[in-house]
Amino acid sequence: MDKRAAFRSWWLPSLFALPQIILILLFFYWPAVAVLRWAFTLEPPFGGAAEFVGLANFREVFADPLYWNSVGVSLAFALCGTLATIFIGLVLALAVDRQLPGSAPFRFLYILPYAIAGPAAGMAFRFILSPERGLMASVNASFPDFWNPAKYGSHALILVIVVFAWKWAGYTFIFLLAGLQSVPRSLIEAAAMDGCGPIRRAVDIQIPMLAPTLFFLLVIMMTEGFVGADTYGIVARTTDGGPNHGTDVMVYRIVEEAFRGLNYSGASAQSLVLIGLIMIFTFIQFRFIERQVHYK
Amino acid sequence: MRISVTQSFIAGLLAATTLGASPAAAEKTKFEFWYGLSGDLGERVQDACKKFNDSQSEFEIVCTSQNGYDTTLQNTIAAYRAKKQPAITQIYDAGTLDMMLSGAFVPAKTLMADNGYTIDWNNYFGGIANYYATAGGELNSFPFNSSTAMFYYNADAFQKAGVDFKPDTWEQVEEAARKLKAAGFECPLAFNFDTWPLMEQFSAIHNQPIATKANGYNGLDAELVVNKTKFVDHVKFFKKMADEKLFVVKTKQLGMDTVPAFTSQTCQMVQTSIADHGTIGKSLPEGVKWDVAMLPVWNGTERQNSLVGGASLWVLAGRPEAEYKGAAAFLNYIATPEMAEWWSTVTGYIPVTKTGFDAMKSNGFYDKAPYKGREFAIQSLSFTPTSENTRGIRLGGFTQIRKEFATALEAIFMQNADVQAELDKTVERGNAVLRRFEKTYAGQTLN
The missing domain is CATH 3.40.190.10 (Periplasmic binding protein-like II)
Structure with a gap:
């Protein structure tokens, strides 16, 4: 007997799917089409005659050296941010997974930062790590400019990556802890009986078995680092893209261009390029990294 | 997106x-x-x-x-x-x-x-x-x-440092800053990279253009010229003062912006809006004497109205x-x-x-x-009737242009970029913004 539940008519399933389809059309396809239209025209912000300009907006974007600077900054931010969040989340998850006495509250504590909005975290860290009044002020007093994100682009980049990692490590922690809990206990116990310490067990047993989770997090966090709303919020609240374009990530540039510059056309062109880049990265990840991942 | x-x-x-x-x-x-x-x-x-x-x-x-x-x-x-x-x-x-x-x-x-x-x-x-x-x-x-932008100073600090004049000119500001420094004040004057007092108001009161076509009032085809005016010398002066630690950068990225730096008495002079007058009066501790004056001009300048x-x-x-x-x-x-x-x-x-x-x-x-x-x-x-250079600034995408200049100042003061080269580059970028704006509103004229 055929066990599949099939609808006999076409309209009933369509009806069930309708709310979701409407939502997707309204909040995804419609804006996407608008962006597509904007990217190839020059339109005054209040509306009016939109002049078709072909690829002029894209040419302008590509001819701008600061745009390429922002691509580089974004790459550095997304890569370092992703690796830092996954590494920190993994270490925390491994520690909590050992279920040592008193580790239960940490399971909750480590997730907390994820509940805080990126811009709020950015604001807090701007104060905590400010070079003249924050935690590093005393160090700076003895070693001038040891830490100065208002002066050095590299320091500023570290600052925004720290805020990003602080917030998102909680997120990777949840997934990795769940992944660790599905690693058969018998394997770990057997290894322990053979004399493996916790680090050896992690490297040889737990991490390889987490590969699918790690790969999933890699893709998600890279995307988040490139286009996440938090990425914009953190940069806007801490460094404003500075000093001298040192933390000018692509999303920050797009929002600035669109809303401060009221240049919707240029910003749309940049959005499309960004979407294209993410597609390429995701493709690379699936093509080359996923091959190393064994799901079973 | x-x-x-x-x-x-x-x-x-x-x-x-x-x-x-x-x-x-x-x-x-x-x-x-x-x-x-x-x-x-x-x-x-x-x-x-x-x-x-x-x-x-x-x-x-x-x-x-x-x-x-x-x-x-x-x-x-x-x-x-x-x-x-x-x-x-x-x-x-x-x-x-x-x-x-x-x-x-x-x-x-x-x-x-x-x-x-x-x-x-x-x-x-x-x-x-x-x-x-x-x-x-x-x-x-x-x-x-x-x-409009004003010049605020801490009169108590001035008295302690033996400064007995109101700083009307930048020469006097420099003199006051040196005396304050000598008297042990670490931050005589605070400034940030806000272009409003430093570039826009300075240009107006010194009768210097920011852009051609009467700062944009006479047409969308205006071009920035601020890299060829007294503004360049003014930035160089600020740079010299900053190198001698007489003028000190105070931004929120460093931990404190200029107005809090003034009201906490960390810094003794600051240029900021008259709209901050109430805040400054409320934030400074009771009994601290402070005063406000028109923005200083360079000696020998015929002062014009501010913007x-x-x-x-x-x-x-x-x-x-x-x-x-x-x-x-x-x-x-x-x-x-x-x-x-x-x-x-x-x-x-x-x-x-x-x-x-x-x-x-x-x-x-x-x-x-x-x-x-x-x-x-x-x-x-209302110091003088408005002229071409003091009427205002009517440039397209001006918020973005301001940001470009703020970034240039950041490069100059934080990373020692060359003043003239940085301003030239910024003017070029600003002009690109203006041309795009002109193209977006093609066929429209100012009336």
């Missing part, structure tokens, strides 16, 4: 809810007013709305803060495109040109004439009205909250006729001398009309603390 969608969605939603949530007290005509001021100043706008609603029974104004000048402009644009625009919106100085070219407004003069109000347009201070007026001198929007900052009120097109009656009534109400005085008292913004100013002066408003000194803002704004 995601942000843009959410922002416009929120703007639309806001418009929808505030409009929807007005079940209307039957006969009263309701209309919307969006403004950008927030915090304490935003509360004062609410007070003004309440006063208007209590003063008559025909109209009801619903006032909503959009929490920031730039968001007000963005939300106004989004709402206008969705045909949910408010009747009145508050747009900051830098957004004036975008509004003028939008065709999305009812000119101030037309609105008042159509609704039977006679306004003496000459009553507005020239320096204020000219900023917002067309080339022909007609006001499109109503000057509302106006300010007005702040925002004006625009009446948007496409609303029902009845709402315009209400909008006109509201705008007429807040322009009355009593309201002008109330507004200036509670906020620190300067009165925008001559009668408003005269009324306050004759009441002795400016004679005693904490309002003493605010009259210098009027003096600064």
Whole structure:
């Protein structure tokens, strides 16, 4: 007997799917089409005659050296941010997974930062790590400019990556802890009986078995680092893209261009390029990294 | 992209809810007013709305803060495109040109004439009205909250350091800074990368152009020239002073912006808006003597009027006729001398009309603390009749151009970039913004 539940008519399933389809059309396809239209025209912000300009907006974007600077900054931010969040989340998850006495509250504590909005975290860290009044002020007093994100682009980049990692490590922690809990206990116990310490067990047993989770997090966090709303919020609240374009990530540039510059056309062109880049990265990840991942 | 969608969605939603949530007290005509001021100043706008609603029974104004000048402009644009625009919106100085070219407004003069109000347009201070007026001198929007940049100094610190003069010139500022430093004050003058006092106001009072075509008033084809004026020498002077640690960079990225640096007595001199006069008076500890003066000029300069900052009120097109009656009534109400005085008292913004100013002066408003000194803002704004270089700045994408210059200053002061080379590069980038703006509004001319 055929066990599949099939609808006999076409309209009933369509009806069930309708709310979701409407939502997707309204909040995804419609804006996407608008962006597509904007990217190839020059339109005054209040509306009016939109002049078709072909690829002029894209040419302008590509001819701008600061745009390429922002691509580089974004790459550095997304890569370092992703690796830092996954590494920190993994270490925390491994520690909590050992279920040592008193580790239960940490399971909750480590997730907390994820509940805080990126811009709020950015604001807090701007104060905590400010070079003249924050935690590093005393160090700076003895070693001038040891830490100065208002002066050095590299320091500023570290600052925004720290805020990003602080917030998102909680997120990777949840997934990795769940992944660790599905690693058969018998394997770990057997290894322990053979004399493996916790680090050896992690490297040889737990991490390889987490590969699918790690790969999933890699893709998600890279995307988040490139286009996440938090990425914009953190940069806007801490460094404003500075000093001298040192933390000018692509999303920050797009929002600035669109809303401060009221240049919707240029910003749309940049959005499309960004979407294209993410597609390429995701493709690379699936093509080359996923091959190393064994799901079973 | 995601942000843009959410922002416009929120703007639309806001418009929808505030409009929807007005079940209307039957006969009263309701209309919307969006403004950008927030915090304490935003509360004062609410007070003004309440006063208007209590003063008559025909109209009801619903006032909503959009929490920031730039968001007000963005939300106004989004709402206008969705045909949910408010009747009145508050747009900051830098957004004036975008509004003028939008065709999305009812000119101030037309609105008042159509609704039977006679306004003496000459009553507005020239320096204020000219900023917002067309080339022909007609006001499109109503000057509302106006300010200009001033020079604040800590008189107690001056006394301790043996500085016995008011710093009217930059030479004197330098001398004062050296004496303060010698007396052990670590930060004689605080500055940040805000171009408003450092570039725009400096250029105006020294009669230097920022762009060709009368700073953009005579055409969209204006080009920046600020890399060839006295501004370059001024930046070099600041750089020299900064290297000698006489002028000190204070930004929020470093931990403290200029105004808190002044009010915490970390720094002893600062250039900032007259709108901060109230805050500074309230934040400095009781008993600390401080004073405010017009911005210094270089020795031998014939001082010109400074530029007005702040925002004006625009009446948007496409609303029902009845709402315009209400909008006109509201705008007429807040322009009355009593309201002008109330507004200036509670906020620190300067009165925008001559009668408003005269009324306050004759009441002795400016004679005693904490309002003493605010009259210098009027003096600064109306020091000379406005000229090509002092009328205002009417450049497309000016918010973005400001940001380009702020970045250049950051490169110069934080990373030792060469002053001339950095400004040349920035002017080139700024001109690209202007050309794109010109192309976006192809075929339109300034009138």
